[in-house]
Amino acid sequence: MSLPPGFLDELRTRLSLSQVVGRKVMWDTRKSNQGKGDMWAPCPFHQEKSASFHVDDRKGYYYCFGCHAKGDAISFVRETENVGFMEAVEILAGEAGMPMPERDPQAQQKADRRSQLAEVMEQAVQMYRLQLKTAAASEARSYLERRGLSPEALDRWDIGFAPEGWQVLWDQLRAKGVAEDLIMGCGLAKPSQKGGKPYDTFRNRIMFPIRDARGRAIAFGGRAMDPNDNAKYLNSPETELFDKGRSLYNHGPAREAAGKGQPLIVAEGYMDVIALSEAGFGATVAPLGTAITEDQLRLMWRIHPEPIIALDGDTAGVRAAMRVIDLALPLLEAGQSLRFSMMPEGQDPDDLLRAQGAGAMQKLLDGAQPMVQLLWRRETEGKVLDSPERKAALDKDLRAAIAKIKDPSIRGHYGDEIKRLRWELFNPRRTAPGKGPWKGRNAPPKPMASTRASPLVAAGEAFEEELREAVILATLICHPSLLAGFEGELERLEFHAPDHRRLQGALLTHIDVTDPADLRHAVEGTTGPAPLEKLFALRHVQISPPLLNRGDAEKAALCLAEELAKLEATRGVAREIEEAVQDMAGLVDEGMTWRLSQAAEARNRAGRSDSDDKGEFDVGPNGARMDRGERSAFDRLVEQISYSKNGGRGA
Numbered sequence: 001m002s003l004p005p006g007f008l009d010e011l012r013t014r015l016s017l018s019q020v021v022g023r024k025v026m027w028d029t030r031k032s033n034q035g036k037g038d039m040w041a042p043c044p045f046h047q048e049k050s051a052s053f054h055v056d057d058r059k060g061y062y063y064c065f066g067c068h069a070k071g072d073a074i075s076f077v078r079e080t081e082n083v084g085f086m087e088a089v090e091i092l093a094g095e096a097g098m099p100m101p102e103r104d105p106q107a108q109q110k111a112d113r114r115s116q117l118a119e120v121m122e123q124a125v126q127m128y129r130l131q132l133k134t135a136a137a138s139e140a141r142s143y144l145e146r147r148g149l150s151p152e153a154l155d156r157w158d159i160g161f162a163p164e165g166w167q168v169l170w171d172q173l174r175a176k177g178v179a180e181d182l183i184m185g186c187g188l189a190k191p192s193q194k195g196g197k198p199y200d201t202f203r204n205r206i207m208f209p210i211r212d213a214r215g216r217a218i219a220f221g222g223r224a225m226d227p228n229d230n231a232k233y234l235n236s237p238e239t240e241l242f243d244k245g246r247s248l249y250n251h252g253p254a255r256e257a258a259g260k261g262q263p264l265i266v267a268e269g270y271m272d273v274i275a276l277s278e279a280g281f282g283a284t285v286a287p288l289g290t291a292i293t294e295d296q297l298r299l300m301w302r303i304h305p306e307p308i309i310a311l312d313g314d315t316a317g318v319r320a321a322m323r324v325i326d327l328a329l330p331l332l333e334a335g336q337s338l339r340f341s342m343m344p345e346g347q348d349p350d351d352l353l354r355a356q357g358a359g360a361m362q363k364l365l366d367g368a369q370p371m372v373q374l375l376w377r378r379e380t381e382g383k384v385l386d387s388p389e390r391k392a393a394l395d396k397d398l399r400a401a402i403a404k405i406k407d408p409s410i411r412g413h414y415g416d417e418i419k420r421l422r423w424e425l426f427n428p429r430r431t432a433p434g435k436g437p438w439k440g441r442n443a444p445p446k447p448m449a450s451t452r453a454s455p456l457v458a459a460g461e462a463f464e465e466e467l468r469e470a471v472i473l474a475t476l477i478c479h480p481s482l483l484a485g486f487e488g489e490l491e492r493l494e495f496h497a498p499d500h501r502r503l504q505g506a507l508l509t510h511i512d513v514t515d516p517a518d519l520r521h522a523v524e525g526t527t528g529p530a531p532l533e534k535l536f537a538l539r540h541v542q543i544s545p546p547l548l549n550r551g552d553a554e555k556a557a558l559c560l561a562e563e564l565a566k567l568e569a570t571r572g573v574a575r576e577i578e579e580a581v582q583d584m585a586g587l588v589d590e591g592m593t594w595r596l597s598q599a600a601e602a603r604n605r606a607g608r609s610d611s612d613d614k615g616e617f618d619v620g621p622n623g624a625r626m627d628r629g630e631r632s633a634f635d636r637l638v639e640q641i642s643y644s645k646n647g648g649r650g651a
Contacts, residue, residue, distance in 0.1 A: 003089070004101055011089070012073060014096040018057045020073045024080055024259075025053065044080060045069045046305045046335060047261065054528060063528050067305065067335050068502065070526060082213040082255065082302060113185075117241050120173065120182045121209075121217040127172055128160025128207040128220075137161040140206050140225055147271060148354055153278055158209045162202035162222060169200045187219065187236040205234065208270045210242070210288065213251045218242045221249070221270055221288065233269070235289050245293040248285040248300070249273055255303045257282030263365065264304035265341075266292070267349055268312060268320075275350035276310075279358045281365075291323050297331065305336050308368045313343040322378050325371060329404040334498070339368035372417045375401055380425065391426075398422075408494045465570060467540045468563050469493075469500045474535055475546040475563075476507055479556045480519040483511050489564050494571075499531040516550075 018027075018039045025041035028051035032039045037057025042048050043064040052066040063070045069079070077088040093100050131137055132154070140161045144154065162169065170189050174180070180198070183189050189198040205222030212218050219236035236242055248254070250273050258264050262283035267273050269286055276284040283304070287296050300307045309324055311317035321340055328338055341364050343352055353361055379397050384390065398418055405411040476483055476490065483490070491508060495501045506526040513519040524532055535541060546556035 007098075007101065008074075008089070011092055011096055011098060012060050014098065015060075015073050015092060016057060017060050017062065017073050017076075018055050020092070020095075021055050021062060021076060043067060043069065044259070056525075059525055061525055063526070065528060065530070079302065082251075082299075114240055116182055117186050117239070118216045118218070120178055120186050120188070121219075121241065123173065123176065123178070124169060124186070124188055124220070125158050125160065125209045125217050127169060128162060128209075129158060130160075131163055131168075132159065132161040132206075134161075134163075136163050143225070144206065147275075147350070149274065149278075153274070157274055160207040160209075162200065162205045162207050164204040166199045166203065167197055169202075170198060185239060187239045187242065201236065202234065204229075208249075210236070210247060210249055211252060212241075212247065213255060215252050216241075218247065219244075219288075223270070233289055244288050244290065246295045246299070247288055248296060249288060250277065250285050251299070251303075253277070254283045254285045258304045264300060264307040265349075265365065266300060266307050266309045268317070269348075272310075272349045275353050276361070279353050279361065281358075281361070291320060292327065294327060294331070297324075297328060301336050306339055308339045308341050308365055310341045310343065310349055310365070312348045313345040317342065321374055325375055325378065326401075326404070328371065329375075329401065330406055332405055332410050333407055334409060338371050340371065340374050341365050341368040372414055375414075376418065376421050385425070395422075408496065409498070465567060466497050466500070467538070468567050469495050469497060470535055470538050470541050471544045471546075472560060472563050472567075473500060473503050473507070474541045474544065475556055475560045477503075477520055477523065477532075477535075478516055478547055478550055479553055479560075480514050480516055481553055482557055482560060483507065483513075485557070486560060486564075487511055493564070493567070499527075499534060502527045503531055503535065 018034075018037065021039075021041070021044075024044045028040045028042075031051050032041075037055075039055040039057065040051040041053050041055075042051055043053035043066055045053075045064060046067040046069075048066055050066075053062065053064045053069075055062045060072050061070065062072075062076060071079070073092055074085065074088050077083065077091055078085060081088065081091070083091070090100055132140065144159065149159070167189075170183060173183050173188070184191070184198060188201055190201055191198050202220060202222040204225050206225065208221040208223070209217045210219040210221055219239070219242035221236075222234045224232050224234070235244060238244055249270060254264065262281070265276060265281055265284040267276060267284055267286045269289075273284045273286045285300065285303075287293070309321060311321050321342070324338065343349060343364070347355070349361065352364070375398075379394060379401065383394065385394060402411055402414050402418065405414060472490075472493070476486065487508070490504060493504070495504050503523065506523040507519075509526060510519060510522040513522055520532065541547060544559065545552075546559050549555060
């Protein structure tokens with residue numbers, strides 16, 4: 001459905017964002033200034049105690065300085081209510097007293113059909129519930145009683161029973177006047193291959209209704225009572241209501257419980273979810289009979305930033321955990337990960353709760369392992385690493401796994417933790433305090449007391465790279481006309497500082513803004529004022545030529561190209577060194593690695609002296625020296641930009 005021009009602008013004008021957000025948060029009265037529309041609260045999207053979630057009522061935008069969630073009233077409703085765009089608009093329009101525009105007839109017809117299907121599904125839920133109370137369901141009731149489910153629990157979860165007959169549900173629904181195409185559309189019956197009446201999808205099974213986040217019945221899961229049945233558990237087929245890979249069992253109640261502070265637990269099946277929820281762990285969901293999908297993982301992260309995967313302690317459970325790791329690695333973001341809690345061997349959460357109670361389950365959840373530990377376990381468990389070749393193979397597999405992580409900061413932290421675990425594996429007796437890899441005469445020299453506090457000593461090349469990042473960002477903010485020409489370079493550049501990554505995203509979002517004041521205002525609306533204030537407070541930025549000569553766009557472009565070229569050259573060398581060191585891992589000890597690095601540095605110093613004498617350095621637009629590698633990268637970049645600006649005709 002398309003909305004008429006101006007409808008959303010009018011909707012945003014009529015709404016107060018602080019009122020919309022205020023239903024979900026408790027404002028911090030000390031930091032908030034209601035008169036100015038400047039409101040602060042703990043973030044509703046991640047668990048925290050400090051008030052880092054900011055709402056600017058006048059601009060109509062929110063931003064969290066912790067998890068970086070941002071948006072307007074529509075996006076807030078979409079994320080907190082887990083609804084689509086049009087549903088969020090309808091909710092807000094109702095609050096603002098604005099009638100929704102007339103729907104497209106086809107879209108309205110489709111929405112009406114979905115409503116009809118949902119009504120039929122609810123009728124089926126009630127019919128299955130009544131069947132559970134009949135004599136034909138005595139065995140099913142006995143089974144549920146043995147599993148510890150009380151009559152009250154059966155009512156809470158709407159558990160029912162599908163009798164053995166081929167057309168019991170079909171006949172009951174048809175007797176109530178339900179159209180055949182609706183019954184078939186719900187997946188409750190299948191067409192006969194012999195030309196007879198359609199037959200019930202579920203027969204002789206305990207029935208678990210599957211509901212969407214809004215509580216509507218969209219499908220069923222059926223547990224077979226016949227031990228010889230081909231499928232122990234059977235789900236509804238995919239329908240207009242039900243997409244198995246995009247649904248979670250117990251989604252709505254789990255989201256509500258997680259919003260009250262409970263950790264999100266991901267179990268394997270219906271009975272595990274019910275047992276955990278009845279024991280007080282209400283924020284529990286389960287995928288629907290298959291491995292966790294990417295869409296399901298994103299749904300879980302909407303509910304909680306760090307779900308706990310609680311899988312059975314058998315071989316299949318471990319394999320399932322390993323599959324989840326491969327799925328999650330490329331999707332990791334700061335503050336968005338997984339933890340794993342493996343059940344005792346041969347037990348699932350339901351077994352553990354009935355045998356040892358909620359306290360034992362809580363202890364296991366408290367000890368949930370971060371994902372990097374499971375990754376390490378997968379790559380090392382059962383392997384004999386007694387030769388350089390086997391150790392090299394391990395290093396190769398670990399590098400391949402870590403390379404899947406897109407976020408450079410997380411990738412770096414994973415690398416650090418893997419290095420620590422590797423050191424402990426191959427040097428178990430050398431990790432005591434005072435006996436680390438730098439013990440003895442090979443220890444690197446300590447900085448002098450007068451220079452120990454210097455940021456350049458503390459951060460080294462990383463600090464210098466962040467300064468270059470800062471100049472690049474400040475140049476683009478002050479010269480927005482350069483954004484289009486450098487868009488590709490900006491998009492590919494991996495910024496190390498978190499504030500710089502936020503500014504990068506804001507610039508790419510507002511790539512079409514050409515006025516410096518408008519761009520700065522737009523960036524501030526996206527990132528908040530702090531990153532910009534911090535950026536332009538840097539002395540290195542203030543004295544850079546693009547900021548001292550803001551009217552000279554051509555020189556700013558050359559300076560920008562120079563900074564990008566220097567970063568490219570520096571990081572290219574760093575990547576080569578890192579790969580070389582990783583390839584050497586396992587073949588030399590840490591002391592030898594350090595001595596080799598000292599020798600390489602001495603050679604570099606000598607090389608620089610020779611270059612000085614031979615005049616092999618050039619001077620860039622910023623007035624700084626550029627070696628051959630940096631100058632070559634700079635020339636290539638300028639040539640590419642010139643080629644792009646001239647429509648592919650060259651400079």
